[in-house]
Amino acid sequence: MSSLKARRSPLASSQEQIRQLESPDFQLPRFANKLKEAGLFPLKPKKIEIFQVNLGKMCNQTCHHCHVDAGPDRKEIMSQETMQICVDLVREHQFPVVDLTGGAPEMNPHFRWFVTELKKAGAHVMDRCNLTIILANPKYNDLPQFFKEHQVEVVSSLPHFSKNRTDRQRGDGVFDKSIRALKMLNEVGYGQEGSGLKLNLVYNPSGCFLPGDQGGLEREFKARLKADYDIDFNSLYCITNMPISRYLEYLIRSENYESYMTTLVNAFNPAAAGCVMCRNTLSIGWDGQLYDCDFNQMLDLPVESQNSRHIRDFDLASLEKRDIVLGQHCYGCTAGSGSSCGGAVA
């Protein structure tokens, strides 16, 4: 598996993805109309609580479902200059949570400096760590210790407690390495009661189906990971696969696109729609562009506020007044119990 970009796939282009998603061939109701029916259109943001920074598309893995089209071949990463502007904004506006994502955010050479500065600025820092990065190179082996010293909340993908399911989605050998990395995190106190060090896991369905009930899956994951590997963690977040980028490619290739989109549309839940993450999150791209969420970022759909589309021109007042930019991919956030970077929402 390599990135869509490396394979020169037409779907590497966000316009091509949008063309597929907005195609009238499938006769799916417009997402915006569904929101109108639910009395939520235009969708407006609330207070920004989560400042989500994408540190770049570079990653040691090339998972089949990746919505970022990340991989080792991707060189787009955030500069230290842009990070400094982020730190200044976090200090100025006191955004309570900074959520670091990628790619593998830890591969950005300024990652540790950035975390240290964000902590000094007073933010709670979350890192979306793919686990295998901890073992990818000796220079990353002490990440658990670094996370602990800076009280970083770790959020890690583990699509399944079965090796087979995990490796099929994330690549051969990923499961064994993830288990070793989880053990290293447990050893320094992550996921252990009373340590205050949070380790949350992310479950994505490994195929063309929606995630099941988050509570039931969490119980199953806890029991199996404890019994089979003596691993502890705090919460399981169930995240629906978004029909964009490499997951979109998989849907089209496996001839599941139409049935998956129909499943998402039929599972539209107005309660979940009211709680979508773009209402309290702002997403910052590796190049400093501003987006309503990481998915819009990957589709190159910037925030609507014309005068505040780049972190250099950050204007909180105009961002708070914006309409959120929507598309057919948004159905991925509103199906069933809903889906966000923090799991189910309804």
Added chain:
Amino acid sequence: MSHYYNEADLAKFPQISEYQKAMGDKFFAWYGEVFKEGALTAREKSLIALAVAHAVQCPYCIDAYTQDTLQKGCTEEQMMEAVHVAAAIRGGASLVHGVQMMNKANKLSM
């Protein structure tokens, strides 16, 4: 081309209420109740449903409960073991009648 079993018909299941609303409504309400988390977990119930779907050989139920067990996080091994349970009961149910055959044969034979 028309088929006795058409994949798209599964989604039309609720339409059975059109010909008999009161009974249809009662069936779907009861069905929903049956599959709720209870003394058995929703996951255990889904695996039972998958096994029964194979015993009654209903293609709609097989599709529906393959998807449902996957959604509930069941592994392929668990799903196939459930099918083996159904098959073992079906096979056993035939074979245990062999005793009746033996009884009858003994009665008829010298």
